[in-house]
Amino acid sequence: MNEFDFHRATTLAQAVQSGAQSGTAQMGAEVRFVAGGTNLVDLMKLNIEAPRQVVDINGLPLDKIERLPNGGLRIGALVRNSTLAHDPNVLRDYPVLSQALLSGASPQLRNMATTSGNLLQRTRCQYFRDVAHECNKRNPGSGCAAMDGFNRTMAILGTSDACIATNPSDMNVALTALEATIHVHGVKGDRTIAIRDFYLLPGDTPNKETVLEPGDVITAVTLAPPAPGSRSVYLKLRDRAEYEFALSSAAVIATVQGGTLRRVRVALGGVGTVPWRSTEAEQALENKPVGVTSFRAAAEAALQQAKPREGNAFKVELAKRCLVRALTLATTQA
Numbered sequence: 001m002n003e004f005d006f007h008r009a010t011t012l013a014q015a016v017q018s019g020a021q022s023g024t025a026q027m028g029a030e031v032r033f034v035a036g037g038t039n040l041v042d043l044m045k046l047n048i049e050a051p052r053q054v055v056d057i058n059g060l061p062l063d064k065i066e067r068l069p070n071g072g073l074r075i076g077a078l079v080r081n082s083t084l085a086h087d088p089n090v091l092r093d094y095p096v097l098s099q100a101l102l103s104g105a106s107p108q109l110r111n112m113a114t115t116s117g118n119l120l121q122r123t124r125c126q127y128f129r130d131v132a133h134e135c136n137k138r139n140p141g142s143g144c145a146a147m148d149g150f151n152r153t154m155a156i157l158g159t160s161d162a163c164i165a166t167n168p169s170d171m172n173v174a175l176t177a178l179e180a181t182i183h184v185h186g187v188k189g190d191r192t193i194a195i196r197d198f199y200l201l202p203g204d205t206p207n208k209e210t211v212l213e214p215g216d217v218i219t220a221v222t223l224a225p226p227a228p229g230s231r232s233v234y235l236k237l238r239d240r241a242e243y244e245f246a247l248s249s250a251a252v253i254a255t256v257q258g259g260t261l262r263r264v265r266v267a268l269g270g271v272g273t274v275p276w277r278s279t280e281a282e283q284a285l286e287n288k289p290v291g292v293t294s295f296r297a298a299a300e301a302a303l304q305q306a307k308p309r310e311g312n313a314f315k316v317e318l319a320k321r322c323l324v325r326a327l328t329l330a331t332t333q334a
Helices: 012-019 042-044 079-085 089-095 096-100 107-112 115-119 171-176 279-285 290-303 316-330
Strands: 005-008 031-034 053-056 065-067 075-076 181-186 189-195 217-223 231-237 248-257 260-268
Touching: 005 181, 012 031, 012 053, 012 181, 012 217, 031 075, 065 089, 075 089, 079 096, 079 107, 079 115, 089 096, 096 231, 096 248, 107 171, 115 171, 115 217, 171 248, 171 260, 231 316, 248 316, 260 279, 260 290, 260 316, 279 290, 290 316
Parallel strands: 005 053, 031 053
Antiparallel strands: 065 075, 075 217, 181 189, 181 217, 231 248, 248 260
């Protein structure tokens, strides 16, 4: 691990000022924020992240979960994953989020990991995490060793000729289905970003992962009130039952009236370069009868644009079955 200066920010202004010194909000940043450190510290040990300054933001007052006047929820950026997963409001109104959080990592990691850290969680692509291999995300223009290498866990949606790395988060898949809003404070003041606009597809610049700018600090995530009568499920398929990243996952929020799907939100994990919102599946489901025929048609629509590699072609059918099962669970709950 390289040497670095360590500072603690006691105000949001201090954090923004420190972060603004960074040349980029992506790889090679001179300044990095740390909260739980469950991702950043690992990457620093691997010499993938090498900031000159690390700013501890744990002292900022961003660790509250608050009910909003409109019935929605405000989740502070420093709320720990364990706290969020077990919050009574989340369990009652947003069970898909609790299920997603509890399916990820280990209890010890969830006790440390934060909401904002999870939003910025970086890929677990083995070539990204090994500096001996080419990686456009880590070193733009160097190539992508995963293309013709071991790509069993890689993405099949949102890929490009430069990168097929999968977004690893469970929480962000649920937040995508919930149409979360991300609140940011930076050099330009406060702004809000819909989660669908927060992540960037790799394209020719896979090193640019989000729309954050130098100095930006995520302060909170807000959720709209739950749709009346809606039910939600997060289903995760993986190689082992615990402490494993998804091969495929699905977050589903569905409202059923008289046996007909009236409102559906679908997001997929384990298969996309970003948390993958499938409007194709949603359109295929709305105003359709509940049942396997409708669910399978939606799954076909969701994976129509998939571009698998030799090692991960199985993910196409796996993701379809995952979505069909998640829809079945969401629409048959007691």
